[in-house]
Amino acid sequence: MKKHLLAIVVATLFVVGCKEDSKEKEEKSAETEQTTENNKTKDLTILSGEFIYVEEQKAAVLKTNTEVYGVVLDSMATKLSKEVNSLKREDLDMVPVIIQGKIxxxxxxxxxxxxxxxxxxxxxxxxxxxxAIRVKGDKKEVK
Incomplete structure (x- = not known):
């Protein structure tokens, strides 16, 4: 009888131990996922500034209070330029935006x-x- 009771206790401890190991593995994998997500966002910066995209020159610029950045022309830049175009009054208007990006x-x-x-x-x-500020120059004939 004591042998059976001992076997049941050992089996119970084994099962409980395995469950705790699986919980630890789940916690570790959750921590790893969170760390990976944090590393992805560590490289990203939130920028607030004025955005302009000039179609003829295929160029985009983001001007913040302290810096001016060129913008990588990809699908997100194209999406932003479409959103900005709907708000522009004139072709060369700069539109205020807040983005998250990688510098x-x-x-x-x-x-x-x-x-x-x-x-x-x-x-x-x-x-x-x-x-908009417009500058008009003299129209001189060039010979």
């Missing part, structure tokens, strides 16, 4: 020192109601 060195020698790759469009705002 990296510009691979091209000419242009901005750093570029931003847009990962998420957080908000697109209506441009200020200030009228």
């Amino acid at each position: 990296k060195p510009n691979p091209m020698e000419d242009g901005w020192k750093e570029v931003v790759e847009i990962k998420k469009i957080i908000k697109v705002m209506t441009p200020k109601a200030e009228p």
Whole structure:
């Protein structure tokens, strides 16, 4: 009888031990997923500034309060430019936006020192109601 009771206790401890191991594995995998997610967002920066895309030159720029970045032209930049176009009054209006992106060195020698790759469009705002400043020059005939 004591042998059977001992066998039941050992079997119970074995089952309980296995359950705790699986819980620990689940907790560790959840921690790993969370760490991976945090590492992904550590490389990303939230930027607030004015965005402009010039179709003719195939170029986009994000001007923040402290920096000016070139924008990597990908599907997210195209999506943002479409949203911005609906709010522009004139072709060269800059529209305030808030984005999440990855800042990296510009691979091209000419242009901005750093570029931003847009990962998420957080908000697109209506441009200020200030009228655009226009500069008119003299029209001189060139011979």
